[in-house]
Amino acid sequence: MALDGIVIANIVKDLNDYLLNGRIYKIAQPENDELLLTIKNNREQYRLLLSASASLPLVYLTSENKPSPMTAPNFCMLLRKHLSNGRIVSITQPGLERIINFQIEHLNELGDLCRKTLIVEIMGKHSNIIFCNDEDMIIDSIKHISGQVSSVREVLPGRTYFIPETQQKSDPLSAGPEDFEKNVLSKPVPLSKAIYTSYTGISPLAAEEICFRASLDSGLPASALTPDEMLHLSHTFVRFMDDVRNGEFEPAIIYNGKDPVEFSSIRLSQYADLKTVTFSSISEVLETYYSEKNTLTRIRQKSVDLRKIVQTALERNRKKLELQLKQMKDTEKKDKYRIYGELINTYGYSLQDNAKSLEAVNYYDGETINIPLDPDLTPLENAKKYFDRYNKLKRTYEALSKLIQETEEEIRHLESISTALDIALAEEDLVQLKEELMDYGYIRRKHTAKKTKITSKPFHYISSDGYHMYVGKNNFQNDELTFKFAIGEDWWFHAKGIPGSHVIVKTNGDKLPDRTFEEAGRLAAYYSSGRNGQKVEIDYTEKKNVKKPGGGKPGFVVYYTNYSLMIDPDISGIQQV
Template sequence: MDSLMLEAVVAEVEDRLSGARFEKIYQPESDTLIAKLWTGRETLRLLVSASPRFPRLHLTEQKFANPSAPPRFCQLLRARLKRLVSVRRIPGERIVEFQCSGPEKEFYRLIVELMGRHANLLLVDAQGIIVDLWQRREASVGGRTLLPGQPYQLPPPRPLQPLESWDGKLPQDAARTEAVAHHLSRTLTPISRLSARDLAEGGREGHNLQELVRDLAEALRGKAFEPVVGVLDGERVVSPFVPRFLALESRQRFDSPSQAAEAYYRQLVEEEGDLGEQQFLRRLVARHQKRVKGRLAKIREQEKELDKADQYRLKGELLLANMHLVRRGMEQVEVENYYDDPPSRVVIELDPGRAPHENADDYFRRYKKMCRGREHVERRLHETQQEMDWIDGVAFSLSQTRESEDLVDIRSELEDAGLVPSAGRMEKSFAKNRRPRPQSALTPGGFRVYWGKNSRTNDYVSRELASGGDFWFHACQVPGSHVLLKVTRKGEEVSEDDLLYAAAVAAAHSRAAQSGKVEVMVARAEDVRKPKGARPGLVTVAAYRTVMVEPLVPNSES
């Protein structure tokens, strides 16, 4: 979040939240905090994110899941913060200080550092000592130690000039517009790359650059915000002011800096796939997919080796039938294979140090060992294939996830599988206790169709929501949602059009959704079973037929 946008958001938050009472603080994601504050007229929600890719701060209208048990730092803030006194941005830094009072009128500073991968959130007492913080670090950023019990120190100051006091001087090598924009963005505060480019473009068109900078400072001081989100040179941008000299494509105007920031970051999160820990979980799942795929390949190689078992038995039998041709010390013998029609000649390798019957016994031993190993290999192959199907389903769910509470479900599932360390009671309690919420729509004939968004809701759809007479759908051989068409009255007739509609929904919510036609399984719900001990979202289908349909995303989803 650039310093200009941050300055505008802080000005808005200061105006609207100063003096407000903390009603609730909760942590819907591992790197996101939501504070609900009562101003005396309305309840507003403040979002603080320490996401390494999209650290940000703004008021939000987006609704987040409220976990049933807060993590340690969130519990601390709930206990210590009662009222927000004032808000200010540290000059020259992407650091915001919330001055707060506690239950006994004690003074605290909640400090938000929005510095990329070093983003952090700290609670500091009246003596400047860190009470606790989000990310503990020892002498990492700028040599600072950020630990509880240590004095809080700001990063080393940077040589930046405030907008209103800029002297208008440019270095000699800043002749081109790009060089002017680079110089402004590196030396002035608060400013953004977009505003620096806009100022430089105005200077190129003959306007007095120093006056343009002072105009920007005056607009910021007077809070004359015109928040806008648009596209410049193919890149999405957000600004508290409409550029005067640069033309934005797809321009959207907003009533407040927070509204613009929320629209901008929500779109980025969806496009970049960085909903909380989504990017981290995607990389983790991709690594596990690679490991399971490699293990599957090795087991299949072992399976191919097992096909040689019958060859060992055959060679043992042929040796017994041709003992008169074998002598100790021979390395091989050629015999007639009378099992072939017509008979063929076979060369059998021998151990010259063994007697003829010992060589035959050795082939029989190897045959029996492979027969015993076949059951083990087949079991491992089945289990590993199930694991591959499961992790492919998790990867697909992650690619479709747009809500934070669904991400909590997926993380909880990966925790149960031992792939990620436990994030604590908050996520586990929330994921286990929250009732799954499958999406739904109506078929043309008025039947309700449900489908899951991840393994947990798929399990709910197939195991708890389904009952006798319902129809179950899933795209063939690819990860996707479990889809259920509910039959409200036993024996009620369901038209083929309704079945094809539900099948098209299953096609649309599968990895094959971009295909023109998708093969979809159609089964009775009673023919769908979850094997004992199977991973979430995995079922077996006793009987089904398939249909070819075009993917269909319903107009109304709930």
């Protein structure tokens, strides 16, 4: 979700609670488009991050400091000159715009009290931090925007600051039911789009939520609503905006398993089937969400090359398997040719010279069949011809059976690596996966390169009953957990018939409670390729029943005694060490 006007309103409310009347103690510019202000208020110290990054503009309170360059940039030096020890007298948001105005009171060089405004615009690639005097004249900005870059507004020292009105949108905070009907009904677009294109600060997610609360399909054309439906929707919209106007926010992150899906300042009824984690402030939400999202994004970016290698190899092997299965289907005729040869040997004495076919009773099923013959060959030669075809197809069948088995094992191995890439959370997890790809020839190992030190460790959880549970992050760790770490009476879990992690539960000789079996099953379901499903079937057995076949690839095991359970892949309540 983008930082829409509703989230900005939540940020402004929090900043007023913590920073109003506080004094600016330090000003730093850790990045070219980012400020970090240290503010003291009510005997507490706060850090306020202001980012005008084109890719990720943000405003939130943070506990973390950031290193600054040895020489402060000019914009930072200017702010220090004017705003050091300045007092924040107001923090406001114009309408529901994605803009925050910090009005700061300070003493000038002559000791006179004056006011300046620091304006933070959160507008995607157009984001900026602008410093103005009390007459709305721009003193400077973190990004200079000339007339050559933007024909709408110049952001340069000496220009007058104004909010560009590039889209004709209404202020939702002052909208009533009649105004809502007039704005929305006139647009020949889907309902949710009609809402967010009519009002400032309403994101597509917020528009979807309004439609959901009104129990209306957001994809319907706005003009298709009945008068009663439109009245109900307009009242839902007004109540929704009343919550925003009154500051009744519920900052939260929506998770699908462990993955953050959305964040919001309002309760999202449309995600009732997913896990919602609430926070005390929107700053915590933003810091947590983007920290987790950045971790996943960074690992995905670093694993792009590995994923490409795995995907290419998978596609090649799947095509090979498809061709092999097609060739195998052709070998199904082999028994027919053997029977033809046998029947010609049995009944061939009755054939006339130059016969083109033989009609005979198949003594295997009692049916009469017609066998084509080459009239230029003797019965014995015709029989030999069919036996030769049979033997050739039999050899092909035997060779293909082995090749198909090898190709299927290769596909399973690659799919298991692909699943391991999906659950990798750190760079050291990728190192071991790269080593595995090198060991099996998917990546050429450089002769001069030293073998990389492996520091990745399995996931470690503790069940509600206090038992230690371990989850392999890749095939090497799966083998190590199952055959080196676990002992005979420990329990082993794995998703049935799909790639996934080995889960080991240390029993310490105890009989495991049912709740621990369920939690270990959830771990096996979550750390498998079925993690996005509603239910996953899990096989589990004592470790002593799990064997490693000779020549088997890493992570591949066999077992003949096991129990099964169906479980959902939700591990939100399981404690991770």
